[in-house]
Amino acid sequence: MKSTAAHWMLFAAIMALLSVHSLRLGLVDWRDSMAYWEAAENLRAGGDNLYARQERESRGRPYLYPPAFAAVFAPFTYWDDRPDMHPGERGLMNPYPFPSSLYIWGFLHLVAVPLTCVVMSRVLRRKWWDVHIATGVCLGAFGTVVLDAFYGNINIFIMLGLAVAGALAIKRHYFWAAFLLGAGGMLKIMPFVLIPLLMLRSPIRAGLGGLLGALLMWLLPLVLLVPQMGLLNGFEANIRLTGEYIENWVLPSVSSMQFTKGGAFKVPNHSPLAALQRVFGEGTQLTPVVWDKDDVGPMLFVLPGWLLKLAALGTTLGLYIWSGWLWFRSRSRANALLALGMAFTGASMANVNFWHYHVPGMALVGGAMIVRARHADRRAWRRIVLFFVLMTFGFAGPSLLRTYGMAHFIQVMKWGIPTWSILLACVLALTLGGRRSGMSEIHAP
Structure with missing residues (x-):
């Protein structure tokens, strides 16, 4: 399949948008990166308050990850060329003077996207650089590709890791x-x-x-902890930090007991549970602004909370099991990647919080769908086109609405339109993955 000018223009536009978000001073909101930065500094100092809400220059954003990620991020904190002033005053500067090392972090986002596309092209036995697959990767994971660079989040690197792990698994490693x-x-x-x-x-x-x-x-993390406190105390601190992570973030996220008041379900949370809570949950906060306390759910009528949780869990667990079945019986590389990407997405959507950049697994699905399109009949072609329309609308659509009017943006998000678009796209992908096609040249090894 020859690359067309339209494909190149689309891919170039996506990469240009990513570049603007990544590297233009004043157009980025790297507060996620600053949460990582502050966590890494904290770990370098012993990690006593690693999971306390930071009140410095991350605008109160908490650190949500295991201690190891703070250790991985620590090298960036050794180059701090921000103005020497009180953190509270520096945090009010506009544009905020991000440390120069964070521009390296942003540049790595740019590198990770084409690397993901190259890995996908190689594992699907296409050209080492196939713009069709690259376009599929970017459209399938549009939220991750564009918005992760804006926030300085880690998901773009998770996307690359999933592609490499999928390639290894397909080769039976x-x-x-x-x-x-x-x-x-x-x-x-x-x-x-x-x-x-x-x-x-x-x-x-x-x-x-x-x-x-x-x-x-x-x-x-022992690389940072042991030089400060010795081997035994370093191990003890690492165990303590792991326990704090599980206690503060893993268990509440799994049980969702912490979120019964509904504040976590506000726009723009895209999890099925959040979308159902906004429509049917009593007293659910709908809008992202904390001062609008009167704008609460339900948008239609009240259903029991246990029923909403059961419906959301059943939907996401169903996607995961369906994907696992497809993976187990898959005989083609495209279907294998599709199954892994869908399993990751289904499990991610089961989380209480599922934001618009939490779809790195859809990069695998997007690339696989492009390859399937080469062998598709007319009916399958329509489904593949609809898949990309739904995925793109799920993330790009609300952003465009936000450009033209915040009221339209909020209304679309309240009703969970992106959530239902993503779920329908997932079902379309899995139904296509379960069909036989003439893809003999990409059979799994």
């Missing part, structure tokens, strides 16, 4: 695929969800690989 996912899970917990799928194919190799990768990454 289950140990190393699980090793990478285990290590990635100690940076952000979600990659762990793909290890059970790999264990369906190779229980021992995948299990050992995931365990070893997680263990080695868990040990990384």
Whole structure:
């Protein structure tokens, strides 16, 4: 399939938008990066308040990740060329004087996107640089590709890691695929969800690989802790920090007991539970502004909270199980990548908080759908086009509405239109993945 000018123009536009978000001073909001920065500084000082809400220059954004990610981010904190003034005063500067090392972090976002596309092209046995697959990756994971650079978030690197792990798994290197996912899970917990799928194919190799990768990454904070407090105290501190992470973030997120008042379900949370709570939950905060306390749900009528949780969990668990079944029976590289990407997305949507840049797994799905399109009949072609329309609308649509009027943006988000668009796109992808096609040249090894 030859690259067309339209494909190149579309991909160039996406990359140009990403570049503007990443590198133009004043057009970025790297407060997520500053939360990482402050956590890394805290870990370098012993980690006593790693999971306390930061009140400095991250605007109160908490650190939500395992201790190992703070250790990974620590090298950036050694180059701090911000004005020497009180953090509270510096935090009010507009544009904010981000440390120069964060521009390296932003540049790495730019590098990670084409690397993901190259990995996808190679594993699908296309040209080393196939603009069709690159376009599919970017459109499928539009929220991650564009918005992660804006916020300075980690998900773009999770996207690259998923592509590499998927490539290793397709080549039956289950140990190393699980090793990478285990290590990635100690940076952000979600990659762990793909290890059970790999264990369906190779229980021992995948299990050992995931365990070893997680263990080695868990040990990384000791590089910063041991020189300060000694070996035994460093181990003790690392265990304590891991316990704080589980207590403060993992368990509340799983149980959702902390979120019963509905504040976490406000716009722009895209999780199925949040969308259902806004429409049917009593007293659910709808708008993102904290002073608009009168704008509360339900938007239609009240349904029991347990029923909403059951519906949301059933939907996302169904996507994960369906994806696992497709992975287990897959005989093509495209279907295998599609299944892994969908399993990751389904598990991510089960979280209480699912934001518009939490779709790195859809990069695998987007690339796989492009390859399927080459062998598709007319009916399948319509479904593939509809998939990309739904995914793009789910994230780009509300952003465009926001440009033309905040009221329209809020209304679309309140009703959970992006959530339902993404769910429908997921169902379309899985139904296509379950169909046989003439893809003999990309059969899994």
